[in-house]
Amino acid sequence: MASVTSLTDLVSKQLTSALLATRPEASADPLLRRSDRADFQANGILALAKKAKANPRDLATEVVSRITTGDVIEDVEVSGPGFLNITIADRAVLTNLAARYADDTGRLGVPLAENPGVTVIDYAQPNVAKEMHVGHLRSAVIGDALRGMLDFTGEKTIGRHHIGDWGTQFGMLIQYLMEHPGELAPASEVDGEQAMSNLNRVYKASRALFDSDDAFKERARKRVVALQSGDKETLELWQQFVDESKVYFYSVFEKLDMEIRDDEIVGESAYNEGMPETARLLEEKGVAERSEGALVVFFDDIRGKDDQPVPLIVQKADGGFGYAASDLTAIRDRVVGLHATTLLYVVDVRQSLHFKMVFETARRAGWLNDDVTAHNMGYGTVLGADGKPFKTREGETVRLEDLLDEAVQRAAEVVREKAKDLTEEEIQERAAQVGIGAVKYADLSTSPSRDYKFDLDQMVSLNGDTSVYLQYAYARIQSILRKAGDVRPAAHPELELHEAERALGLHLDAFGDTVFEAAAEYAPHKLTAYLYQLASLYTTFYDKCPVLKADAPERVENRLFLCDLTARTLTKGMALLGIRTPERL
Numbered sequence: 001m002a003s004v005t006s007l008t009d010l011v012s013k014q015l016t017s018a019l020l021a022t023r024p025e026a027s028a029d030p031l032l033r034r035s036d037r038a039d040f041q042a043n044g045i046l047a048l049a050k051k052a053k054a055n056p057r058d059l060a061t062e063v064v065s066r067i068t069t070g071d072v073i074e075d076v077e078v079s080g081p082g083f084l085n086i087t088i089a090d091r092a093v094l095t096n097l098a099a100r101y102a103d104d105t106g107r108l109g110v111p112l113a114e115n116p117g118v119t120v121i122d123y124a125q126p127n128v129a130k131e132m133h134v135g136h137l138r139s140a141v142i143g144d145a146l147r148g149m150l151d152f153t154g155e156k157t158i159g160r161h162h163i164g165d166w167g168t169q170f171g172m173l174i175q176y177l178m179e180h181p182g183e184l185a186p187a188s189e190v191d192g193e194q195a196m197s198n199l200n201r202v203y204k205a206s207r208a209l210f211d212s213d214d215a216f217k218e219r220a221r222k223r224v225v226a227l228q229s230g231d232k233e234t235l236e237l238w239q240q241f242v243d244e245s246k247v248y249f250y251s252v253f254e255k256l257d258m259e260i261r262d263d264e265i266v267g268e269s270a271y272n273e274g275m276p277e278t279a280r281l282l283e284e285k286g287v288a289e290r291s292e293g294a295l296v297v298f299f300d301d302i303r304g305k306d307d308q309p310v311p312l313i314v315q316k317a318d319g320g321f322g323y324a325a326s327d328l329t330a331i332r333d334r335v336v337g338l339h340a341t342t343l344l345y346v347v348d349v350r351q352s353l354h355f356k357m358v359f360e361t362a363r364r365a366g367w368l369n370d371d372v373t374a375h376n377m378g379y380g381t382v383l384g385a386d387g388k389p390f391k392t393r394e395g396e397t398v399r400l401e402d403l404l405d406e407a408v409q410r411a412a413e414v415v416r417e418k419a420k421d422l423t424e425e426e427i428q429e430r431a432a433q434v435g436i437g438a439v440k441y442a443d444l445s446t447s448p449s450r451d452y453k454f455d456l457d458q459m460v461s462l463n464g465d466t467s468v469y470l471q472y473a474y475a476r477i478q479s480i481l482r483k484a485g486d487v488r489p490a491a492h493p494e495l496e497l498h499e500a501e502r503a504l505g506l507h508l509d510a511f512g513d514t515v516f517e518a519a520a521e522y523a524p525h526k527l528t529a530y531l532y533q534l535a536s537l538y539t540t541f542y543d544k545c546p547v548l549k550a551d552a553p554e555r556v557e558n559r560l561f562l563c564d565l566t567a568r569t570l571t572k573g574m575a576l577l578g579i580r581t582p583e584r585l
């Protein structure tokens with residue numbers, strides 16, 4: 001039996017049955033939460049008393065009389081207007097933690113969801129022939145973390161990187177490449193940096209020509225038509241842009257220490273074939289209507305400046321399809337082809353109106369419904385340390401790679417300062433894990449909908465809510481475990497616990513519950529907050545309770561066990577978020 005029921009669940013169950021025994025008609029939630037006064041406090045009786053028109057303290061006293069104390073609950077008291085204060089037996093804390101420690105599946109005893117669904121996550125979606133920017137960073141980091149957490153709960157996740165690989169700008173690019181062959185080297189011959197610099201050069205040169213030379217502009221227009229009608233030579237050149245861009249994307253994702261699968265890079269172009277069918281279905285169902293030649297969908301509550309309704313354009317008057325048609329077709333594919341139960345989009349909040357219209361259209365068409373839902377995790381803007389949208393001094397958008405390189409460089413300074421005995425190679429290796437971890441953590445620890453400040457000084461600080469602080473906590477534990485030598489960590493449930501041990505232990509037990517909650521709410525910051533608190537509780541424990549110098553051999557073993565379980569929980573939680581925990585720092 002690898003799975004362990006959390007103490008919160010055990011106590012909740014007991015309380016629920018005591019509540020039901022007292023008031024059989026109640027379907028009351030005991031509303032259990034951690035408390036400073038006792039281990040847990042239950043507030044649910046207040047609402048129940050109100051409903052039953054009973055005196056809450058009397059009701060609470062009645063409920064208490066039905067709770068068996070002993071194994072798990074050591075003590076339960078009525079407090080205040082009718083709260084229950086609950087104390088857990090030390091033995092129960094240690095027994096639960098020991099079972100988590102014994103789980104060799106790497107899940108710390110956390111059970112899988114009973115009825116998992118299929119979530120298709122649309123994240124990390126840069127655009128072909130364009131540099132990635134900080135907005136793409138947020139999508140990648142948040143998406144990857146959500147995926148890690150959802151996977152842990154047992155949900156099946158499928159990634160979709162909806163890259164911008166289609167559109168009229170390709171006419172200009174391809175036409176230019178035809179007239180200047182050899183400007184893009186074969187994708188197999190370039191690294192990420194060369195690929196991007198080639199693409200940038202071609203982009204700038206073709207743009208300049210397009211803006212200054214009307215004859216070229218006309219040829220570029222015709223090239224768009226050739227691309228759309230599937231002309232072979234045109235498509236081959238288009239593919240070159242895609243391949244060259246992928247070399248660049250992969251190099252950035254590698255720097256980000258993130259695994260991206262080729263079969264999950266399914267860009268806008270992949271939905272071209274299905275778009276006419278999407279349009280036909282929408283028109284047939286009466287969801288979309290013809291207006292001035294275009295096929296559009298109207299919404300009562302979406303209006304522009306002059307109070308005119310703003311439509312979603314499925315097909316333009318010239319017959320062309322755009323971004324909306326590709327997203328609607330993608331929804332059909334994900335629901336019908338991939339059997340998704342949830343469609344999750346991690347896209348800049350500035351596209352939220354687009355998604356609002358797309359989702360509503362899909363609902364009207366029946367592609368989304370109560371069983372298949374869609375959400376956009378619209379994330380906020382990345383701001384500079386000055387609180388303004390992140391730009392270089394010259395006012396240009398910051399190149400993502402420069403940013404990552406700088407983070408790693410800053411991390412190297414911190415690592416070098418702290419660990420004098422590391423070789424330069426070791427410093428660089430750790431600096432990458434610390435620097436990239438810092439960037440990810442800073443992003444994830446802010447609620448996604450809020451803007452966040454990209455402040456490298458703060459990110460790599462050893463103090464405060466940073467990944468570096470958590471990584472140090474982890475590395476310190478590893479060093480204690482090494483120092484323990486032959487003394488092995490082992491749980492001794494018969495021991496009485498120090499207050500700091502109880503606080504740490506109860507928090508450790510709540511790991512699984514926290515991941516489930518954070519995953520269900522798409523809230524990675526709830527997991528970072530949990531991990532930060534774990535490191536803080538560990539620090540208090542370590543200050544108050546000597547580990548290797550504890551007064552009895554069993555106590556040494558038991559404290560080493562708490563240390564080791566803390567380390568395993570930290571490393572697991574960080575891994576779900578895509579952040580590494582080096583063994584030494």
Ligand code: ARG
Pocket residue numbers: 122125126127162163164327345347
């Ligand atoms: N490529 C787009 C951009 O850079 C993001 C795509 C988001 N996903 C989607 N299904 N529309 O803005």
